[in-house]
Amino acid sequence: MDFNPSLLALIPILPLIGFVLNGCFGNRMGRQFVSIVGCALPITSFVIAFRAFQALRGSESEAIRHTLFEWIHVGSFQVDMAFTFDGLSAVMCLVVTGIGSLIHLYSTGYMRGDKSYARFFAYLNLFTAFMLMLVLGDNLLVLFVGWEGVGLCSYLLIGFWHEDAANCDAGRKAFIFNRVGDLGFLIGVFLIFTLFGSVNFAEILVGVESISDVTAPASSLNSAMPMWGTVAIGTLITAITLCLFVGATGKSAQIPLFPWLPDAMAGPTPVSALIHAATMVTSGVYLCCRLMPLFSLSPQTLGVIAAIGACTALLAALIALSQTDIKKVLAYSTVSQLGYMFFAIGMGAYSAALFHVVTHAFFKALLFLGSGSVIHAMHHEQDMRKMGGLRRQLPFTHLIFIIGTLAIAGVPFFSGFFSKDEILFSGFFAAFHGHDGHVHFQDQLFWGMATLTAGLTAFYMLRMVALTFWGKSNVDDKLVDHVHEPGGWMPFSLAVLAVLSVFGGILNVPELLHWLPFVGEERTFLLGNFTGLHHAHTGIDLDALHKLEWTSLIISVGVGATGLAAAWYLYGPGRALLDGFVNGAGKKLVRISENKFYIDEVYQILIVTPFQFASYVMFILIDRFLIDGVMVGGSALVVRSFGEFFRRMQSGFVPAYLLTFGCGALVLLFIMMSLLNGAG
Amino acid sequence: MESVNILSILVFTPIVGAALLAFFKPKNTAQVRHAALAISSLTFLLSLGMLWMYSTAMGQHEDGDLAARGSMQLVEFGEWLPSLGVHFHLGVDGISILLVLLTTLLSPLILLSSWKAIGDRVKEFQIAFLLLEGGMIGVFLALDLVVFYVFWEVMLVPMYLLVGIWGGERRIYAAMKFFIYTMVGSLLMLLAMLYLWWHTGTVQLIEHGIVNPETGLLEMMPGLLEVLRTNPLEPTTQVWLFAAFALSFAIKVPIFPLHTWLPDAHVEAPTAGSVVLAGVLLKMGTYGFIRLAIPLFPHGTEVFTPWMLGLSVVGIVFGACMALVQTDVKKLIAYSSVSHMGFVVIGLFVINDLGWVGGIIQMVSHGLSTGMLFLLIGIVYERRHTREISHFGGLAQVIPVFSVMFIIATLSSIGLPGLNGFVGEFMILLGAFREHQWIAIGASSGVVLGAVYMLTLAKRFLFGPLVHEENRNLADLSPRELCYLVPIVVMMFWIGLYPKPFVELIEPSVQLYVDTINK
Amino acid sequence: MPINLVSADYAAILPAVILIATGLAVLIADLFVTDDGYDNPSSEKSHLVWIGVCGAALAFAALFVPSGLLFGAWSENGVASGSEVVFLGALRLDAFGGFAAAIIIVAAGLTTLSSGGYLAAQGQNRGEFYGLVYLGGGAMVLLAQATNLISIFVAIETLSLTVYVLAGFFRKWKLGAEGAAKYFILGAFSSGFLLLGMAFVYGATGEISLAALGKSTADPYLMNVGLLLILVGFGFKVGAVPFHSWVPDAYQGAPATAAGWMAVAVKVCSFAALIRVVVAAGQGGVADAAIGKMLAALAVVTMVLGNLAALNQTNIKRMLAYSGIAHSGYLLIPVVLAFQGTPDPKVGAGALFYLVAYLLMTIGAFTVVAMVSNGDTDREELESYNGLAKRQPFVAFAMTVSLLSLAGMPGTVGFLGKLTIFKDAVYSGPYLYLAFVGILASLVSVYYYLRPIVAMYFREEGETIEIVENNWGVKLTLVLTSFGTIALFFCGKSVHELSVRSIQSITG
Amino acid sequence: MFSLTSCLYISAFLFSTGVYGVLGRRNILVVLMSLELMLNAVNLALVAFGRAYAAQDLAAAHTGQIFALMVIAVAAAEAAVGLSIVLLVWRRWQSIDVRDLCRMHG
Incomplete structure (x- = not known):
């Protein structure tokens, strides 16, 4: 199919136009205008992206490229405002525009009563534009524009209800945590430019391919290298990838830069669904996938990524166990799932990571929007302790939640099952077979953590469903009668996402399960093959592989089932047991979990307070006293005293x-x- | 084309305009205001004319070598004090042209901004401001050291008056401090200039033709740059001369620890003063480094580079920390200027094309973003007569358009990609990274810290509950206010999204300079 | 020996004669023209002012008549005019003397212009004032031309006597008497030293012509000591530290316009004579290099001390007095260089050019002081200037221009003056440090020059004070000085060239 | 009999006496007299020098004496002005003690 490459630019520009229209005229033109502009433009983007996707599939070429204009060109440094549409971008683009459009539609209902309706849609459109720029960017700098842009939108949307100072603080926190990551990102970009002489993805990858020996000095790769020419290429690449990963930890809320994400739930729920679950937070994963060859060259970095991913997954899951705010549970769950994705990358299973990005986008968006429906119905009550028994009033939402929970818990043949299983298998493979034939203890440890997390995930998700929908109602009497199912476009969005959450797994069915309906030999690993990303497991014969895969699959399903069962039991018949634990032996443990392992407090005590204090002391002591008082004032005083002396003479x-x-x-x-x- | 002395016209339009304003009736303030605005707008148009002539001249050298494209254009060489060896020598190249344009663009906007804010001694204000404008343009165009010095100092007086007459409570202290501080540096610079003059026998920066009084023939005389290239100064001499020049420029920038005049001057100055101070005056310092200190004394530069870079990094971090604990908005932004200008200095002292182009872009960007922040603060100050951050909060609910502008300026200031601040900062850091990695990494921390204090400011200023009842009835931006903010916003996006025309203007000259210095 | 006067003799003394004649004419006119039949010292007596200004104009024109002092240098485009020794070596007809005379004459004219209204407001407008100015002016012009010890001594003493009287011209004023007495005692004391020095020089060489200073002598010791004592005498006249003590008190006690006159005219003629002396002494090489060092030391001490002592003054006249001391320090730099005479014999030109600048800015400043004080010594305090800019924008502007020029800010001719002086110092090599000290000293000076500006522009006025407002002479003076200060900055070319040619007329 | 040197010694003694008188006496009139003494001391030196040169039969023979005559004339004028200033001081201050004249300082 013919596809004019210049249309690529339209994909991000259309929502941008939406932003301008809604931002400038939205308030005057009324809600209908805002809704139409706000939704139609992302949907159009989706359509264009889909056409481009079809064109890409139909063509031989690896990517569609379009250069909008030369952006910065100084001496040897040249960056274009250019877009690339290859397999990876296509997937991300479709996810962003597709889910984005659905969430836009949902928002028309969710935000109906808000006085800043136009502003909301303007921000949402702007976000979509930046996110598309991020995934379409042909070079690191365009990506960075999107990267920072989505951060900005996140900031604006978290603090959307800016009358409440807490919301703004949350927004600011998000921005600053992201900035810390961006610092790493920037240094990574500098290093890449120094090593490869370009920030263009294609050129970087050409440079990576030309590396034959990572122990060779860097000057062998780039003879014009002004510095560090004698350092081994591998060392530099480790540095680069670690820096970029720091950027990713900021954006994708990994240890140690994750505390902003739970706070980000201060924003309206569609925002949480779009930005803080489905799209923006996965851009770190996207970055790693985008520079896969580079990351693959540095086993050290991959080790770090795996460790961080596994730890984050487990830590967030532990915290999620005891949260009472419905969105906070989902937020920690998101952090945890993002940890999974990085764990996958650390294991070298990029395609699994991307696959999980996609399925996670489906079911997490679904869960968030579902929780939005609950919150909407409950008039912005988010505390699960004040819910309960909503199953009767909100059967549809209940269904949605069940689907989402099953998907995320990895119940076989739901979308999450496929992606999570692939990740766990990659961990299992590394832990018990080894990439290089050797088995390392830390790999086994990480796998254990990831598997444990799977169980915990199933547990806290079902706990959430149980607390919200089952049992007896704790709903405020005044609210009880007003609780109702959402209307308008909201159920539509939920339904579409529910379908995707159920069947999304078909996108990347492992070869092992090719016998499933609608799948076939030729339809396995669709996503992986299309994007060209690595699988973790190579160099092993098929039988042995299948054997390992079955083992892993059974373990993960088993763990998930255990988690579900435990939750079912504890929040149903075993309630007394739970209460006993919470109030007795486990009191301290629960408190740690409830207080999020005191991480915010640690940050406050170790960084924020000392920094502020030091600044203040420096202001008084160095700036005011030493420089202005002693040096400036002192010299003036000396001169004037001399003057006075001579005058007296x-x-x-x-x-x-x-x-x-x-x-x-x-x-x-x-x-x-x-x-x-x-x-x- | 040759016959039009556009640069002299550009310099003297505001100065002569100021002289003419003196004959207006002081009571007829509206007339005076309009006249001043007309003069500065005319200057802006003239500067566009200069840009056009410059581009035409550049166009002729399209395929020419770097020396042709990067060298001074529209050079004027007039007689002033020939018996002393001082000439009215002006010229413009890629390094200065943007700064001239920045000056001429900001000036009418500033006059518009002070339309109502300055109600007292209007005539004097307009005169002082126009003189200031003329002086600023002159500094950027001067090619004779003495002429440079003259304009450099001439600016001081009107700025002093702006702070002292129309300033806040401690205006006298601040004005005095500003004046003396600056004089400390500039007088030592004068001494260094004299020494250089004696040593080389000329104060002309570039090659120029002089009619020999005996033969009556035009002889090409080498300028300082040529003389020092063929016949460099002694290393120790260079170090001393560089130190003298650098002190003067460092005070103006200002580089830590010579910055303490800036917060005082900013806080006490009226909006117009703050804007012009942040927008243009600070750039004089960095411009001086580019134009004089670095090219003239390469060895001195080499010796001092570690110091300058180190102090800049310290300044970036220190300025940011100071900004964090301020309670007065203007003081906060003043310290943020210390931090931002540190980037520029780093860009200049890595001496490569990226650093310099980035540095110049950053100079313009900082002028726009910080200038705009001061304009915005001026707007609320006009309405509320306070600048304490704690007296605000929740303004976004009352004055949304203002808040949008404020957020744009904030984002520009923290270097969000797509806005002007990013382009320069990125180029500077990238350029710095090529030469001094740790400096670049240290400076990058400013990116984070900048976000911390600016967003904290935005939060305390615009967001949160509306605590103070007095703020409930604030009026949003008037058309006049929008009128002077929108051009700045447009420029911000232009530089951020499509900096190519700017870079193309700057690059040949920078390449020429950098190549020569590194040779 | 019969004396044959030739035209050159007449041309040489013509300006001085005109000035003296003007002085006499004023004195006589004051006797005849009275209000209501009796002398009223509170009236403006504009006829006296007119006579004076016309006389000054005439004297100025006399410089440019053919064979006049400045004729050659002005017209012959760069070639030094033929200079002649006249009156048997007592005087010299050259452009150098002409240049100095021009400044003195202009100063006399401006002082006259600005004094009428001021003196009338004080009730002290008596014709003697103008008479003394012009008689003294004549002596000063002669001093600038004098080339032997006797003519120098007589001219100095004559001009000093007029200035002593002017210093105490406000007879009813305690401070006037005090200032005059101090000035007189110290002046006479210094005359003793000057004369002693002259006697030594005469004793060492047996000659009294300045040219003799350059000749070899049997007793260089006596010669050098004599020279040093002469320098001490001149040091007193120009107010160099440590011979400066009289300056603040005499200026404060004197009428403001007279203080301006004292500051400018006395300094001009003294420096002219001093430069003649050092050029003559330096050229022959008899005078020891120690003299140069001594002069340099004087310059340093004067610049530093003058500026520092001015810092905390609250009385504007005293402040200007100390500033005058400091300026003597700057002016001593070209004197040192002229003494050294290398590498460029033109170095003394800086002093001449600077004196032009000094004339404009000092007269301007003192005129404003006169306007503001308006007959009340308390209004010479800095506070009296509070809010002046609002009340009298033009006066404040003129004061600002003068002060900025004194501080050496670009845009005013004071900057060019400092630039030439400091440039010459740097060019000289060994005396580079003088430029350094001078620049540091002018940095300090900025502070006190700004203080009146602070008062005028930044502070609110305390009480409404009447000032001498509607006097055309005062206003004209301010217009001329402030306009001149700025205009000479832009178009100082011809004046600067003239100063160079003038100095060439004595250095050859 | 009176050699140049001895004349100069006397002159120096007179000059020093004059300086001491100016410095050390309170009465303005005495100060004035001391000032005259200083001038006259120099006159003596001038005349002595002139005489010495006359003995050598040089061209500058009598300049010293002429100089001295000029100085005497000048001194007379100076005395006149000086005395009138003393009178003025007496009228305004009712004192001719130089130490009383110290209102202006600093």
Whole structure:
């Protein structure tokens, strides 16, 4: 199919136009205008992206490229405002525009009563535009524009209800945590430019391919390298990838930069669904996939990524166990799932990571929007302890939640099952078979953590469903009668997402399960093959592989089932047991979990407070006292004191004047004479 | 084309305009205001004319070598004090042209901004401001050291008056501090200039033709740059001369620890003063480095580079920390200027094309973004007569358009990609990274810290609950206010999204300079 | 020996004669023209002012008549005019003297212009004032031309006597008497030293012509000591530290316009004579290099002390007095260089050019002081200037221009003056440090020059004070000085060239 | 009998006495007299020098004496002005003690 490459630019530009229209005229033109502009433009983007996707599939070429204009060009540094549409971009683009459109539609209902309706849609459109720029960017700098842009939108949308200072604080926190990551990102970009002489993805990858020996000095790759020419290429690549990963930890909320994400739930729920679950937070994963060859060159970095991913997954899951705010549970769950994705990358299973990005986008968006429906119905009550028994009033939403929970818990043949299983298998493979034939203890540890997380995930998700929908109602009496199912486009969005959550797994069915309906030999690993991303497991014969895969699959399903069962039991019949634990032996443990492992407090005590205090002390001591007081004021004082001294010397007495005169003359005479005598 | 002395016209339009304003009736303030605005707008148009002539001249050298494209254009060489060896020598190249344009663009906007804010001694204000404008343009165009010095100092007086007459409570202290501080540097610079003059026998920066009084023939005389290239100064001499020049420029920039005049001047100055101070005056310092200190004394530069870079990094971090604990908005932004200008200095002292182009872009960007922040603060100050951050909060609910502008300026200031701040900062850091990695990494921390204090400001200023009842009835931006904010916003996006025309203007000259210095 | 006067003799003394004649004419006119039949010192007496200004104009024109002092240098485009020794070596007809005379004459004219209204407001407008100015002016012009010890001494003493009287011109004023007495005692004291020095020089060489200073002598010791004592005498006249003590008190006690006159005219003629002396002494090489060092030391001490002592003054006249001391310090730099005479014999030109600048800015400043004080010594305090800019924008502007020029800010001719002086110092090599000290000193000076500007522009006025407002002479003076200060900055070319040619007329 | 040197010694003694008088005495009139003494001391030196040169039969023979005559004339004028200033001081200050004249200082 013919596809004009210049249409690519339209994909991000259309939502941008939406932003401008809604931002400038939205308030005057009324809600209908806003809704139409706000939704139609992302949907159009989706359509264009889909056409481009079809064109890409139909064509031989790897990617569709379009250069909008030359952006920065100084000497050897050249960056274009250019877009690339290859397999990876296509997938991300479709996810962003597709889910984005659905969430836009949902928002028309969710935000109906808000006075800043137009502003909301403007921001949402702007976000879509930046996110598309991020995934379409042809080089690191365009990506960075999107990267920072989505951060900005996240900031704006978290603090959307800016009358409440807490919301703004959350937004600011998100921005600043992201900035810390961006610092790493920027340094990574500098290093890449220094090593490869370009920030263009294609050129970087060409450079990576030309590397034959990572122990060779860097100057062998880039003879113009002004510095660090003697350092081994591998070392530099490790540095680069670690820096970029720091950027990713900020954006994708990994240890140690994750605390902003739970706070980000202060924003309206569709925002949480779009930005803080489905799209923006996965851009770190996208970055790693985009530079896969580079990351693959550095086993050290991959090890770090795996460790961080596994730890984050587990930590977030542990915290999620005891949260009572429905969105906070989902937020920690998101952090945890993002940890999974990074764990996958650390294991070298990029395609699994991307696959999980996609399925996670489906079911997490679904869950968030579902929780939005609950919150909407409950008039912005988010505390699950004040819910319960909503199944009767909100059967549809209940269904949605069940689907989402099953998907995320990895119940077989739901979308999450496929992606999570692939990730766990990659971990299992590394832990018990090893990429290089050797088995490492840390890989086994990480796998154990990931598997444990799977169980915990199933547990806290079902706990959430149980607390919200089952049991007896704790709903405020005044609210009870008003609880109702959402209307308008909201159920539509939910339904579509539900379908995707159920069947999304078909996108990347492992070869092992090719016998499933609608699948076939040729339809396995669709996503992986299309994007060209690595699988973790190579160099092993098929039988052995299948054996390993079955083992892993059974373990993960088993763990998930255990989690579900435990939740079912504890929040149903075993309630007393739970209460006993919470109030007794486990009191301290629960408190740790409830308080999010005191991480915010640690940050406050270790970084924020000392920094502020130091700043203040420096202001008083160095700036005001030392520089302004002693140095500046002091020198002025010295000069003025001299002036005062000389002024006082003028006593007003004629004899004193005469004496000055006479002495002056005498002194001159003496000097003169001594000079004359000395000379002659 | 040759016959039009556009640069002299550009310099003297505001100065002569100021002189003419003196004959207006002081009571007829509206007339005076309009006249001043007309003069500065005319200057802006003239500067566009200069841009056009410059581009035409550049166009002729399209395929020419770097020396042709990067060298001074529209050079004027007039007689002033020939018996002293001082000439009215002006010229413009890629390094200065943007700064001239920035000056001429900001000036009418600033006059518009002070339309109502300055109600007292209007005539004097307009005169002082126009003189200031003329002086600023002159500094950027001067090619004779003495002429440079003259304009450099001439600016001081009107700025001093702006702070002292129309300033806040401690205006006298601030004005005095500003004046003396600056004089400390500039007088030592004068001494260094004299020494250089004696040593080389000329104060002309570039090659120029002089009619020999005996033969009556035009002889090409080498300028300082040529003389010093063929016949460099002693290393120790270079170090001393560089130190003298650098002190003067460092005070103006200002580089830590010579910055303490800036917060005081900013806080006490009226909006117009703050804007012009942040927008243009600080750039004089960095411009001086580019135009004089670095090219003239390459060895001195080499010796001092570690110091300058180190102090800049310290300044970036220190300025940011200081900004964090301020309670007065203007003071906060003043310290943020210390931080931002640190980037520029780093860009200049890595001495490569990226650093310099980035540095110049950043100079313009900082002028726009910080200038705009001061304009915005001026707007609320006009309405509320306070600048304490704690007296605000929740303004976004009351004055949304203002808030949007404020957010744009904030984002520009923290270097969000797509806005002007990013382009320069990125190029500077990238350029710095090529030469001094740790400096670049240290400076990058400013990116984070900048976000911290600016967003904190935005939050405390615009968001949160509306605590103070007095703020409930604030009026949003008037058409006049929009009128002077929108051009700045447009420029911000232009530089951020499509900096190519700017870079193309700057690059040949920068390449020429950098190549020569590194040779 | 019969004396044959030739045209050159007449041409040489023509300006001085015109000035003296003007002085006499004023004195006589004051006797005849009275209000209501009796002398009223509170009236403006504009006829006296007119006579004076016309006389000054005439004297100025006399410089440019053919064979006049400045004729050659002005018209012959760069070639030094033929200079002649006249009156048997007592005087010299050259452009150098002409240049100095021009400044003195202009100063006399401006002082006259600005004094009428001021003196009238004080009730002290008596014709003697103008008479003394012009008689003294004549002596000063002669001093600038004098080339032997006797003519120098007589001219100095004559001009000093007029200035002593002017210093105490406000007879009813305690401070006037005090200032005059101090000035007189110290002046006479210094005359003793000057004369002693002259006697030594005469004793060492047996000659009294300045040219003799350059000749070899049997007793260089006596010669050098004599020279040093002469320098001490001149040091007193120009107010160099440590011979400066009289300056603040005499200026404060004197009428403001007279203080301006004292500051400018006395300094001009003294420096002219001093430069003649050092050029003559330096050229022959008899005078020891120690003299140069001594002069340099004087310059340093004067610049530093003058500026520092001015810092905390609250009385504007005293502040200007100390500033005058400091300026003597700057002016001593070209004197040192002229003494050294290398590498460029033109170095003394800086002093001449600077004196032009000094004339405009000092007269301007003192005129404003006169306007503001308006007959009340308390209004010479800095506070009296509070809010002046609002009340009298033009006066404040003129004051600002003068002060900025004194501070050496570009845009005013004071900058060019400092630039030439400092440039010459740097060019000289060994005396580079003088430029350094001078620049540091002018940095300090900025502070106190700004203080009146602070008062005028930044502070609110305390009480409404009447000032001498509607006097055309005062206003004209301010217009001329402030306009001149700025205009000479832009078009100082011809004046600067003239100063160079003038100095060439004595250095050859 | 009176050699140049001895004349100069006397002159120096007179000059020093004059300086001491100016510096050390309170009465303005005495100060004035001391000032005259200084001038006259120099006159003596001038005349002595002139005489010495006359003995050498040089061209500058009598300049010293002429100089001295000029100085005497000048001194007379100076005395006149000086005395009138003393009168003025007496009228305004009712004192001729130089130490009382100290209102202006600093």
